[in-house]
Amino acid sequence: MKTDLFRSAIAALALIAAPAVVHAHGSMKPQHGGMVQMTGETMFELVTGPKGVDVYLSEEDEPIPAASYTAKLTQTAAGKKTEAALKAAGGNKLSAPGFKAAKGAKIVVALIDKNGAKTFATFQTK
Template sequence: MAHAGHKPLHGGMLDYYQETSVELVVKPSGVEVYVQYDDENIPSQGLTGTVKVTAPGAKAKAFKLSPAGGNKLEAKGVKAPKGSVVEVTLNGVEDTPALTAYSIK
């Protein structure tokens, strides 16, 4: 497995879809997503995606991710409180959409 032992580079949480590593960073201003494929940064320009947040006791809400330079996409204004489940779907990295999920602690 090419990504065994990897650590987040931006203080977030890592998940993987095949050879794509996706780091989710939750900030007060929103969420950031950093994408690598086979250990190489993937330019966010040309990628599309969504982030879906399911907070405890609330309906799921989906937000569009926008390219933010380098290998970063972001969704400003997204709140992901403790106990939430965050799903990230990315298009344009592999042949099929990459889906990753995170539990916010």
């Protein structure tokens, strides 16, 4: 009887703690209609469109100033690699205007902070 009560208590604690674990680093819901990847503590949101590619940076739902980084994206599609610089475009936004994201391409975003530390996020376009 004591064992069943103990197991029930552990199960209840696990259910209570689970939502806190899932949201420990903020929401993974896209804020700009793009695709989201988490790398370490940094959330990348890749937004592709007819005018180019934008990447938004955040950590625990707080925007990270894009001007603090240099960045580039590398697209691999149909066996060919294409690269473009991502430039700070205000707030937490990096942009590669005019860059065309191919359907089914692998896009890697490389982010380098002022200390030289590199962070990467990989996306697969649809």
